[in-house]
Amino acid sequence: MIQRFLxxxxxxxxxxxxxxxxxxxxxxxxxxKAEVRTVVQLPDMEILEADAKLDRFLPQGGEVAxxxxxxxxxxxxxxxxxxxxxxxxxxxxxxxxxxxAILESANAVILHFTRPGLHLSESMTDPTELxxxxxxxxxxxxxxxRSCIAFQDDSPLMEGLNL
Amino acid sequence: MISFNRSxxxxxxxxxSEIIRFNGIQEDHIYGMEINMEVRIKDGEILKIExxxxxxxxxxxPNAIPILQTAVGKSLRDEGWExxxxxxxxxKGCEHFAEIIIECGHCFDPALRSRDLSLALEKDPALDQEQxxxxxxx
Numbered sequence: 223m224i225q226r227f228l229x230x231x232x233x234x235x236x237x238x239x240x241x242x243x244x245x246x247x248x249x250x251x252x253x254x255k256a257e258v259r260t261v262v263q264l265p266d267m268e269i270l271e272a273d274a275k276l277d278r279f280l281p282q283g284g285e286v287a288x289x290x291x292x293x294x295x296x297x298x299x300x301x302x303x304x305x306x307x308x309x310x311x312x313x314x315x316x317x318x319x320x321x322x323a324i325l326e327s328a329n330a331v332i333l334h335f336t337r338p339g340l341h342l343s344e345s346m347t348d349p350t351e352l353x354x355x356x357x358x359x360x361x362x363x364x365x366x367x368r369s370c371i372a373f374q375d376d377s378p379l380m381e382g383l384n385l
Numbered sequence: 386m387i388s389f390n391r392s393x394x395x396x397x398x399x400x401x402s403e404i405i406r407f408n409g410i411q412e413d414h415i416y417g418m419e420i421n422m423e424v425r426i427k428d429g430e431i432l433k434i435e436x437x438x439x440x441x442x443x444x445x446x447p448n449a450i451p452i453l454q455t456a457v458g459k460s461l462r463d464e465g466w467e468x469x470x471x472x473x474x475x476x477k478g479c480e481h482f483a484e485i486i487i488e489c490g491h492c493f494d495p496a497l498r499s500r501d502l503s504l505a506l507e508k509d510p511a512l513d514q515e516q517x518x519x520x521x522x523x
Contacts, residue, residue, distance in 0.1 A: 223400065231393040232392050236387050253498060337414055370479055371445060371449045
């Protein structure tokens with residue numbers, strides 16, 4: 223059946239020579255085109271720069287998106303980000319698309335750091351070694367504990383852990 | 386060089402006047418997931434859902450597929466629906482399935498607006514599209 227509506231979204235993380243990460247978040251669908259670019263400084267993951275451009279039929283807050291997004295500069299990616307972003311970019315005078323863009327960009331930065339560890343685990347074929355690898359990951363990333371079915375208390379990957 | 390890339394593609398079909406059918410795909414360097422779901426237009430209730438995991442990270446991940454059925458009966462119009470989906474499908478099942486369902490939910494009104502605008506344009510090609518969408522309500 224022919225689709226009546228189609229949305230494409232891409233988020234990319236690119237390490238830059240100066241040690242910062244550039245994150246490009248883009249959305250295009252039948253009614254909206256949006257681009258949000260952020261630059262993140264390590265190791266504290268501070269959002270140094272943020273730019274936004276919205277086009278086609280602008281949603282709520284779309285007219286002021288390029289100014290509104292500046293409020294996020296200086297904020298660190300970490301605990302409480304969801305509330306901070308909702309407070310700065312959401313609400314009746316905010317722009318929900320920018321909230322989504324920043325949260326998804328921040329998530330992509332986290333996954334940029336997660337990817338190398340997962341590459342290492344792929345080379346492990348012994349189930350015990352693999353389990354130990356996941357348990358090390360949980361001990362060093364406590365935010366993962368009970369974040370999904372794999373890391374719930376009754377999961378075999380959690381056996382023997384007291385987290 | 387790009388160190389992480391994620392794409393989400395959400396499509397919407399209208400098999401009849403009462404149902405919207407979403408297909409959502411999320412592909413990135415780590416995960417590959419797909420959701421198909423049908424939603425009743427008048428109240429946003431999820432009527433049917435199925436998921437497919439193409440790429441995942443732990444042997445436990447596929448156990449999240451049956452958890453998807455707890456989404457049936459939930460409405461994309463309810464107050465706090467995103468948090469409910471993340472809690473029930475994401476935390477108890479798979480966060481990435483939840484992300485796709487939430488993006489389908491974000492596309493609910495845009496898909497209806499897009500459908501209505503294209504139907505209106507068929508009747509009146511000179512339609513003021515901006516004004517039409519400003520006056521549009523679900």
